[in-house]
Amino acid sequence: MSEQECLLKVQNVSKSFPGVRALDNISFRVSKGSVHALVGENGAGKSTLMKILLGLYHPDTGKIYFNGEKKHFYHPKDALNAGIAMIHQELSCARELTVAQNIFLAKELTLKHTQFLDKKRMIEQSYELLQRIGIDNIDPNTKIKDLSVAKQQMCEIAKAISYNAALILMDEPTAAIPSNDVLTLFEIIRALKKEGKTIIYVTHKLEEIFEIADKVSVFRNGMHVDTIDTSATNKDALIQMMVGRDIVDLYAKEKANIGDVVLQVENLSCSKKFDNVSFTLKKGEILGVAGLVGAGRSEIMETLFGIRQKKTGKIFISGKEVNIRSPRDAIKNGLAFLTEDRKNSGCFLPLSVRINTYIASIKQHSGRLFVRRKKTVESTKQMIDALSIKVSSMEDQINNLSGGNQQKVLVARWLLTEPEILIVDEPTRGIDVGAKAEVHRLLVNLALKGKAIIMISSEMSEILAMSDRIMTVSSGRVTGFIDAKEATQEKILKCCMD
Amino acid sequence: MQIKIQDQNIFKKVMKKYSTILILLMMMLIMTILNPKFLTTNNLMNILRQQTPIAIMAFGVNLAIISGGIDISVGSVIAMAAVILAKFAKVDSSGAGYPLIVPIIASLLAGGAAGLINGVVIAYGKVPPFIATLGMMSVARGVALIISKGRPITGFSDAFNFIGGGTFLGLPFPIYILLASYLIIYAILHLTKFGTYIFAIGSSQMAAEVSGVNVKKTKVVIYVISGVFTGIAAIVLASRTLSGQPAVGEGYEMNAITAAIIGGTSFSGGIGTAFGTFIGALIMGVLTNGMTMLQIEPAMQMVVRGSVIVLAVFADQYRNNYKS
Numbered sequence A: 001m002s003e004q005e006c007l008l009k010v011q012n013v014s015k016s017f018p019g020v021r022a023l024d025n026i027s028f029r030v031s032k033g034s035v036h037a038l039v040g041e042n043g044a045g046k047s048t049l050m051k052i053l054l055g056l057y058h059p060d061t062g063k064i065y066f067n068g069e070k071k072h073f074y075h076p077k078d079a080l081n082a083g084i085a086m087i088h089q090e091l092s093c094a095r096e097l098t099v100a101q102n103i104f105l106a107k108e109l110t111l112k113h114t115q116f117l118d119k120k121r122m123i124e125q126s127y128e129l130l131q132r133i134g135i136d137n138i139d140p141n142t143k144i145k146d147l148s149v150a151k152q153q154m155c156e157i158a159k160a161i162s163y164n165a166a167l168i169l170m171d172e173p174t175a176a177i178p179s180n181d182v183l184t185l186f187e188i189i190r191a192l193k194k195e196g197k198t199i200i201y202v203t204h205k206l207e208e209i210f211e212i213a214d215k216v217s218v219f220r221n222g223m224h225v226d227t228i229d230t231s232a233t234n235k236d237a238l239i240q241m242m243v244g245r246d247i248v249d250l251y252a253k254e255k256a257n258i259g260d261v262v263l264q265v266e267n268l269s270c271s272k273k274f275d276n277v278s279f280t281l282k283k284g285e286i287l288g289v290a291g292l293v294g295a296g297r298s299e300i301m302e303t304l305f306g307i308r309q310k311k312t313g314k315i316f317i318s319g320k321e322v323n324i325r326s327p328r329d330a331i332k333n334g335l336a337f338l339t340e341d342r343k344n345s346g347c348f349l350p351l352s353v354r355i356n357t358y359i360a361s362i363k364q365h366s367g368r369l370f371v372r373r374k375k376t377v378e379s380t381k382q383m384i385d386a387l388s389i390k391v392s393s394m395e396d397q398i399n400n401l402s403g404g405n406q407q408k409v410l411v412a413r414w415l416l417t418e419p420e421i422l423i424v425d426e427p428t429r430g431i432d433v434g435a436k437a438e439v440h441r442l443l444v445n446l447a448l449k450g451k452a453i454i455m456i457s458s459e460m461s462e463i464l465a466m467s468d469r470i471m472t473v474s475s476g477r478v479t480g481f482i483d484a485k486e487a488t489q490e491k492i493l494k495c496c497m498d
Numbered sequence B: 001m002q003i004k005i006q007d008q009n010i011f012k013k014v015m016k017k018y019s020t021i022l023i024l025l026m027m028m029l030i031m032t033i034l035n036p037k038f039l040t041t042n043n044l045m046n047i048l049r050q051q052t053p054i055a056i057m058a059f060g061v062n063l064a065i066i067s068g069g070i071d072i073s074v075g076s077v078i079a080m081a082a083v084i085l086a087k088f089a090k091v092d093s094s095g096a097g098y099p100l101i102v103p104i105i106a107s108l109l110a111g112g113a114a115g116l117i118n119g120v121v122i123a124y125g126k127v128p129p130f131i132a133t134l135g136m137m138s139v140a141r142g143v144a145l146i147i148s149k150g151r152p153i154t155g156f157s158d159a160f161n162f163i164g165g166g167t168f169l170g171l172p173f174p175i176y177i178l179l180a181s182y183l184i185i186y187a188i189l190h191l192t193k194f195g196t197y198i199f200a201i202g203s204s205q206m207a208a209e210v211s212g213v214n215v216k217k218t219k220v221v222i223y224v225i226s227g228v229f230t231g232i233a234a235i236v237l238a239s240r241t242l243s244g245q246p247a248v249g250e251g252y253e254m255n256a257i258t259a260a261i262i263g264g265t266s267f268s269g270g271i272g273t274a275f276g277t278f279i280g281a282l283i284m285g286v287l288t289n290g291m292t293m294l295q296i297e298p299a300m301q302m303v304v305r306g307s308v309i310v311l312a313v314f315a316d317q318y319r320n321n322y323k324s
Helices: A046-054 A076-082 A099-103 A119-132 A149-162 A179-194 A206-212 A235-243 A297-304 A327-332 A342-346 A353-361 A373-386 A403-415 A433-448 A460-466 A489-496 B002-034 B041-066 B074-089 B101-123 B129-148 B158-165 B173-191 B193-203 B205-210 B215-241 B252-262 B274-293 B298-319
Strands: A006-017 A020-031 A035-040 A061-066 A069-071 A084-087 A167-171 A198-202 A215-220 A223-229 A261-270 A274-282 A286-291 A312-317 A320-322 A335-338 A421-425 A452-456 A469-474 A477-483
Touching (some): A006 A046, A020 A046, A020 A061, A020 A215, A035 A046, A035 A206, A046 A076, A046 A167, A084 A149, A099 A119, A099 A149, A119 A149, A149 A167, A149 A179, A179 A198, A179 A206, A198 A206, A206 A235, A215 A235, A223 A235, A235 A489, A261 A297, A274 A297, A274 A469, A286 A297, A297 A335, A297 A421, A327 A335, A342 A403, A353 A373, A353 A403, A353 B193, A373 A403, A403 A433, A421 A433, A433 A452, A433 A460, A452 A460, A469 A489, A477 A489, B041 B074, B041 B215, B074 B101, B101 B129, B101 B215, B158 B173, B158 B215, B173 B193, B173 B215, B173 B274, B193 B205, B193 B215, B205 B215, B252 B274, B252 B298
Parallel strands (some): A020 A223, A035 A198, A035 A215, A084 A167, A286 A469, A335 A421
Antiparallel strands (some): A006 A020, A261 A274, A261 A312, A469 A477
16 A cells, blocks of 8 residues: 555553553554544454554654654644544433533534524534434534434544544444444444544444455454455454464363352343353352453343342252342352452452451451441451462552452452352453462362352453363353364454444 | 662552541641640540531531542531421420430431432432532522421430530540441441442442442442431531531531542542541541631631542542542
């Protein structure tokens, strides 16, 4: 591609976060007037790259050329002024404002020589903008909150062109909209292309790429694998590239004796999140749950644990039907849940390590009214030793601990409830390699003791190394069960994209 | 080098733990220098006696703040409880009336009922604590005015008047009530399961829910306790002023909240102690008493008190910068 045809050139861009190399020497080009897809597994580096293009993150090294000029965006406003706009996955409209107000947010038109709003002109221009992308059924006077998600997205696109953006980034635009609206979206994209706009399209749905994109760039583990014409490839080849061949066996798992069924879930549904989920779990088994972000994995487990209310379905524990309406019910029935969001739904940041450890088993550590302090000190001490938690005093705020040690405290919290079934959601996210291996060892030891474990993970290597069986989830449905012996990355990914 | 860092940490910890006491002592020292009459047994007893209702209210409000909520209704609830108890504490010309226990129970029930409504509206109605208690602030004041027909109720039995005005073993009787209230709130907050739940909810409601805490029930009980403690404060106040006045208590909620905040309770929840609130209430008492002794006019006193609460919250933000 010649320099003139090239709209965006990313050259040797790297970006690291503590413990993670998110982007590793990325170079690729996007040509003017094309639809360019980005694909890759969770954590492959797509989002980081988008955030760099938008000025939300700053690259450690490397250069970005836009329209032939070297650019450095310090702030989303810089990117916007240069002509880069983004349609976010979670829409970022002001919901209480109207379509027109949103489109002209922070660049309102005023009547000549005054500071008064020129509402008429803004509404007219909003209407024209919507027409340009072929939309004539949205009234610019409606409030955003009264529109469907698909229509909100259309308004965002209209807003993007109102900035005269030459490059529009779309982050999984079809993740939250029904299939008939997807067709409309594709029409819009084609219209934009005809106008000479360039689109970077991030998606997990590979079929879409072949329908809409000219080129596709594949990312893996922060590296750019290749950029190819969509006409020169197919779905299997893309999956192959996304997965790569380098499976590192990080954790030597000891296989536990698999016992009787301890948990049986039948046709569990939760409105708008997932439908008809059924699975079983046996003693000593680690059931890996794989799926893309947003597939509904966490929601299934949250419903099982009583955080969300189920619509239909039955849950049996050790053959007996149980009615779980709150986490309290779940804990009483021998369930434990290590949540994904350590900071918000896990740790009590201002409180001591000791309180953080005994809180879920407080009943076992108290009399009728009073907490038995001595007992909590003993239990905490025992856990600190058993899990080798690094802490100077158990009265320290948990906030002062590293992520890995915080995670171990949370594991300790749930171990003290003596659960039969432990659900862990992304148990090693954001913790360093050493702590990761320790958390894995902990889980394996629990399985060896006959506990049943459900492990949600977005890390393919973790799923493969730890699981006895793998359940795949896609768009709120269970799409398959794969025995660990037959599991490969390709197989899992295929089911996850089903 | 290592040792030095540890030293600094210990210094910081000591400062954090005892900074409120230091502030109190420093204020007392300054007041004594400015006016030697400050440091007399008589005056100190006076401060305690005056500050008792505020301190007891602050104990309850403190629980709400630690749980991440707020109770701004206490200034009106104390008036409502005071006029309700006054109805029962009143004796006729021959000295006949209800037994002493009746007005006491009535006051605790009145405060508790207001707290129960606050708690249910907040926990089950999901109304923000500020709004729910703002509503109660107006409702309770209105009820106080209706019951009393807008006039103070006076004429109590001697036994009732002893609660606020009597002395026992050489100390004003209210001080015993203050200490008993402190011990009760200390036990509730720092020794019981329920107290742990308060801290947990204030740190992260979601994490508390997931850990099996009954968040709704806990919240209701928090506001009931806040109401009941306001009821206790009402008994002391009515007995000391020898009347149930519907207009009493205006601005008390601000004093109670300020006491808790000065005492190290974090407005973002999860942090606070019963002891700190006690000291915070005394600091407010010393401040008011001192300013009066120095003949600072009431309007200026308001300016100072207002500044103190903002400064206290400012310091709180500084202490808890990790949440941002």
